[in-house]
Amino acid sequence: MVKNTRNGRRARLIQLEGVNKHFGHLHVLKDINLTVKSGEKLVVIGPSGSGKSTLIRCMNLLEKPSSGKVTVDGVDITAHKALVAKVRQSVAMVFQQFNLYPHKTVLENLTLAPMLIKKVPQAEAVKAGLAYLDRVGLKEKANVYPSQLSGGQQQRVAIARALAMRPKIMLFDEPTSALDPEMIQEVLDVMVDLAHEGITMVVVTHEMGFAKTVADRVIFMDDGLIVEENSPQRFFENPTHERTKSFLSRILR
Amino acid sequence: MVGPFAWFKWEALFRDWTVFAEGLKTTIMVAVLSLALALILGIVFGVLGTSQWKLAKLVSRIYVEFIQNTPLVIQVYFLYHGLPHMDVMIPVFAVGVLGVGVYHGAYIAEVVRAGIDSIHKGQMEAALSQGFSFWGAMRHVILPQASRIVLPPLTNQAVNLIKNTSVLAMVAGGDLMYRADSWSSDNLYYGPAYVAIGLLYLLLCLPLATLTRRLEGKTGVSS
Ligand SMILES: Nc1ncnc2c1ncn2[C@@H]1O[C@H](COP(=O)(O)OP(=O)(O)OP(=O)(O)O)[C@@H](O)[C@H]1O
Ligand SMILES: [Mg+2]
Numbered sequence: 001m002v003k004n005t006r007n008g009r010r011a012r013l014i015q016l017e018g019v020n021k022h023f024g025h026l027h028v029l030k031d032i033n034l035t036v037k038s039g040e041k042l043v044v045i046g047p048s049g050s051g052k053s054t055l056i057r058c059m060n061l062l063e064k065p066s067s068g069k070v071t072v073d074g075v076d077i078t079a080h081k082a083l084v085a086k087v088r089q090s091v092a093m094v095f096q097q098f099n100l101y102p103h104k105t106v107l108e109n110l111t112l113a114p115m116l117i118k119k120v121p122q123a124e125a126v127k128a129g130l131a132y133l134d135r136v137g138l139k140e141k142a143n144v145y146p147s148q149l150s151g152g153q154q155q156r157v158a159i160a161r162a163l164a165m166r167p168k169i170m171l172f173d174e175p176t177s178a179l180d181p182e183m184i185q186e187v188l189d190v191m192v193d194l195a196h197e198g199i200t201m202v203v204v205t206h207e208m209g210f211a212k213t214v215a216d217r218v219i220f221m222d223d224g225l226i227v228e229e230n231s232p233q234r235f236f237e238n239p240t241h242e243r244t245k246s247f248l249s250r251i252l253r
Numbered sequence: 254m255v256g257p258f259a260w261f262k263w264e265a266l267f268r269d270w271t272v273f274a275e276g277l278k279t280t281i282m283v284a285v286l287s288l289a290l291a292l293i294l295g296i297v298f299g300v301l302g303t304s305q306w307k308l309a310k311l312v313s314r315i316y317v318e319f320i321q322n323t324p325l326v327i328q329v330y331f332l333y334h335g336l337p338h339m340d341v342m343i344p345v346f347a348v349g350v351l352g353v354g355v356y357h358g359a360y361i362a363e364v365v366r367a368g369i370d371s372i373h374k375g376q377m378e379a380a381l382s383q384g385f386s387f388w389g390a391m392r393h394v395i396l397p398q399a400s401r402i403v404l405p406p407l408t409n410q411a412v413n414l415i416k417n418t419s420v421l422a423m424v425a426g427g428d429l430m431y432r433a434d435s436w437s438s439d440n441l442y443y444g445p446a447y448v449a450i451g452l453l454y455l456l457l458c459l460p461l462a463t464l465t466r467r468l469e470g471k472t473g474v475s476s
Contacts, residue, residue, distance in 0.1 A: 062378055089384035099379035103397050113383040116393060165383060 010037040013200050014059055019068030021054050028054050030224040041195050043211040044204045046221035052204045056171050060091045092162030096174040098154045100146040106157050107142040110164040132160040136190050152183030172203040220244045257444035266445045276432030283349040283418045290354030295361025302366040320359035325420050328352055333424040349421040357414045364406045368399035405468040412458045
């Protein structure tokens with residue numbers, strides 16, 4: 001598959017400059033510089049504890065960098081008194097544990113934030129919510145509670161909830177890691193669909209098939225550093241770093 | 254020899270029933286207002302106790318520990334006898350509302366904090382990531398979930414609060430306890446006086462206590 005990886009004209013949507021993160025004396029992110037362009041699909045892989053979640057959570061400031069600058073859609077969200085909540089409206093996140101609101105129905109999960117934060121009228125929010133549910137194949141579940149759904153269904157609802165905010169960027173932190181194997185594909189299918197629509201995606205995943213088909217670029221993290229950064233073809237066929245090679249040989253075994 | 258519960262003493266009590274009705278009214282009013290105050294304080298300090306903001310956490314901690322570890326009577330004495338020395342005069346009714354409200358606010362803060370802590374932190378993160386403010390996330394996502402857990406201990410607090418309004422008797426607060434004290438110290442009919450107000454407190458508290466038990470049963474079944 002051919003992808004337009006090096007499109008210089010596309011705007012920089014996310015930019016991390018010299019980002020460091022410490023937890024106590026743990027140095028979790030080490031001077032990270034990274035740019036994600038509009039429409040780009042970036043896949044982040046790396047061993048457990050390498051800082052992938054911390055990295056992606058710096059992109060919507062769920063984790064506040066100890067130093068460095070994070071710019072999202074032109075706004076420096078690390079600046080003092082930055083309007084972070086405003087920026088977050090256009091940066092949706094999908095979590096490993098789904099984090100649906102258990103006290104709300106599936107449809108209410110989709111309409112809550114649009115109605116309260118974006119002040120979308122109820123009728124409109126409901127209509128849009130149903131359309132997004134339809135898109136992830138769960139329209140008939142609109143009025144049940146999340147606890148009545150399977151893990152795969154819950155994660156699809158979580159993706160629909162993210163879409164309902166009409167974000168410019170979608171962040172995925174290991175969206176299939178908590179799922180039973182037979183449910184992984186239904187979630188990946190939805191994500192592949194999304195990718196084809198041109199939304200900007202940053203995805204932490206160990207699903208190499210997904211990375212190969214969808215990613216414009218893959219970065220490999222280890223011990224708080226971006227060790228390798230490449231197109232998926234080169235990354236998987238011709239990794240240059242020792243650590244990348246040994247990691248790939250372990251998970252592609 | 255006349256027994257402590259002789260019939261003519263009861264007759265005297267029924268004759269003076271308005272004294273006790275006044276007391277009941279005061280007790281109910283103090284209870285309702287101080288419960289409202291305690292809820293507000295409890296929610297605010299309970300939420301602050303869970304926040305990432307260290308100063309807020311500290312302030313909440315100090316409030317809770319200070320109030321929980323000193324006797325209610327001393328707190329009320331401070332309001333009643335202490336504040337006037339600092340040229341702050343407050344009517345005795347307000348002393349009751351403030352004293353009991355602040356006292357139970359500290360307990361409710363702990364109940365609320367525990368309730369919020371029991372909600373998975375992913376809920377707050379999901380709400381924040383959608384663009385909710387901290388308080389917006391609390392109001393629409395966290396507190397509705399926490400309230401189901403918090404409700405039984407909260408009604409239990411309400412029962413304790415009603416009983417503790419009797420502290421007002423120590424500062425001539427005009428509540429049920431005070432009326433019984435003063436009425437019976439005039440005529441020495443202690444027996445009927447305390448039995449009667451004991452029953453009245455029971456009447457106020459028992460429905461709430463029953464409700465607590467019901468709610469506990471419910472959350473027990475669902476979890
Ligand atoms: N809130 C926190 N407090 C203290 N340490 C943390 C915190 N969050 C993460 N860490 C530590 O930071 C390091 C990086 O964590 P991170 O979650 O970013 O790794 P990861 O690459 O996402 O790992 P995994 O694949 O297991 O999800 C780990 O050592 C982790 O224990
Ligand atoms: Mg992680």
